[in-house]
Amino acid sequence: MVHTSTTGKLGGVQMRMNPLDDYVQPEYPPLQTVEKKIRSAALSGKKAATLGMAIATALSLSTCGTRTETKDSSHLTEALHSSDNSAEKSTGLSITQEETSQVWTSTAGIVIAEETVSTESGLELAGDIMAPVETTPAAVD
Amino acid sequence: MTEKTARKAVDLSVSKENGPAAPTDGRAPVSTGICFFGGEPLLAGNLIMSTVNYCSAVHKKTGHLFFFKLVTNGTLLDEDFLRFADGNRIGIGFSHDGLMQDDSRVFYDGSGSAGFLDEKIHLLLAHQPDAIFMCIVHPSSVGKFADSVQWLFEKGFRKIYTTPAVGDKSDWTDQGLLELDEQYRRISKLYIDWTIRGESISFPAFDSKIESHILGDQYLHRTCKFGQKQVSIDTDGRIYPCLQFVGDSEYCMGDVFSGIQDIQKNYVVEQGKQEPSVCRACALRRRCKYNCCCRNKHLTGEIDQVSPFTCSHEQLLIRYADEAANVLFGIRDQTFIRKQYENRLRADAWESL
Numbered sequence: 001m002v003h004t005s006t007t008g009k010l011g012g013v014q015m016r017m018n019p020l021d022d023y024v025q026p027e028y029p030p031l032q033t034v035e036k037k038i039r040s041a042a043l044s045g046k047k048a049a050t051l052g053m054a055i056a057t058a059l060s061l062s063t064c065g066t067r068t069e070t071k072d073s074s075h076l077t078e079a080l081h082s083s084d085n086s087a088e089k090s091t092g093l094s095i096t097q098e099e100t101s102q103v104w105t106s107t108a109g110i111v112i113a114e115e116t117v118s119t120e121s122g123l124e125l126a127g128d129i130m131a132p133v134e135t136t137p138a139a140v141d
Numbered sequence: 142m143t144e145k146t147a148r149k150a151v152d153l154s155v156s157k158e159n160g161p162a163a164p165t166d167g168r169a170p171v172s173t174g175i176c177f178f179g180g181e182p183l184l185a186g187n188l189i190m191s192t193v194n195y196c197s198a199v200h201k202k203t204g205h206l207f208f209f210k211l212v213t214n215g216t217l218l219d220e221d222f223l224r225f226a227d228g229n230r231i232g233i234g235f236s237h238d239g240l241m242q243d244d245s246r247v248f249y250d251g252s253g254s255a256g257f258l259d260e261k262i263h264l265l266l267a268h269q270p271d272a273i274f275m276c277i278v279h280p281s282s283v284g285k286f287a288d289s290v291q292w293l294f295e296k297g298f299r300k301i302y303t304t305p306a307v308g309d310k311s312d313w314t315d316q317g318l319l320e321l322d323e324q325y326r327r328i329s330k331l332y333i334d335w336t337i338r339g340e341s342i343s344f345p346a347f348d349s350k351i352e353s354h355i356l357g358d359q360y361l362h363r364t365c366k367f368g369q370k371q372v373s374i375d376t377d378g379r380i381y382p383c384l385q386f387v388g389d390s391e392y393c394m395g396d397v398f399s400g401i402q403d404i405q406k407n408y409v410v411e412q413g414k415q416e417p418s419v420c421r422a423c424a425l426r427r428r429c430k431y432n433c434c435c436r437n438k439h440l441t442g443e444i445d446q447v448s449p450f451t452c453s454h455e456q457l458l459i460r461y462a463d464e465a466a467n468v469l470f471g472i473r474d475q476t477f478i479r480k481q482y483e484n485r486l487r488a489d490a491w492e493s494l
Contacts, residue, residue: 026354026463026466026467027467027470027471028351028354028355028463028466028467028469028470028481029355029470030354030355030356030357031355031356031357031359031482031485031486032357034482034486035486038486051483051486052479052483055478055482055483055486059473059478059482
């Protein structure tokens, strides 16, 4: 399907359509595809000591990272590979980032405005910082 | 904003009845994110500190968690405030346009601010190496965009948020967009180089587009959900769904003194569900911000109308983000795999098991 609107001019920019006729799906796979491969490998009895190694296998990598498993992912490792309990101690994600991510994606934020914003820049940027996951620079966008 | 209004906003965020953070199942909310913005919020530095201290008192009393962010132009950043920010985990977003700074951000007398802020950049990074750098690209200086991103990286920033300026003062032309295209092409190469070097770089303009493909339908749930996931509070305490709508009575959802009013909130939420009809058949629909009410309102005056600039810009981002990701996946770059797959698989799979 393509974007059909080729008309209109706003803000000095002509709608530059239609580039989507030749839109090609990216070569890098969706997460769901990778996950299916890992689960499929696990079900067929192929063992991987860590999640990183399971991903490496799924993506046909010789290695995939050198980090050990985090505590959180030990559940996944066990479920996927059920063979051993080799999950190691956490060395991975930053606690600050992890907590911040959880907060900003799972709860509502309150924006306290010192002034009524009048600049377009401030609007989008504040949005960005409010919604880092979407990173939605976008006020939220 | 008065201290009373600020505290009422905090109280409302803790409320399980009519606060913006209250879960729909009646449970009390467990955490609140607060972002201070302006204007320049550090003009009211004392209010910020008293509000944060008030949150600490609420936390000690109830266990409710608070997280803070602040967006500043940096002119009033100093050692004292940064120490306070460090102690209270206030994440700082530094609004600065890199090598384009003096083209767009000048002092009242017309002099550039870049030189003055250089020292502030070093001060901020010394305290917060993971500080967010927020850069606006104006059509008049778009030719310096890629160089600015590189300059920011060399300064030490690893979280670089960029967005094009929009509005009455920013008239993007076809020629400007062509230059923007070239700049994103160059940034795409920088993104590849840095990733291959193992740098932990956050460049949401591309990251979010890569994420949109990798997450598929899940990505749709990570938008702001107009009026539902976050709100903006004006200086007088009135509540709006987004910064863009502050002061627009049609979208006022209540105030911090009486809480969010269901009728008004429902109206806002329904408004936010409207989408530009022109985008319904687009192949990029699921990867695009065509339905950002804020951006649409700002560029077209209507929340359900998308502007040609948004359409063109989104296409640029998706094209160059995909080009970079294809290269990185093609060589099975470990940093890329870890960032885009391994870390997500940990969280997502863990949640599902």
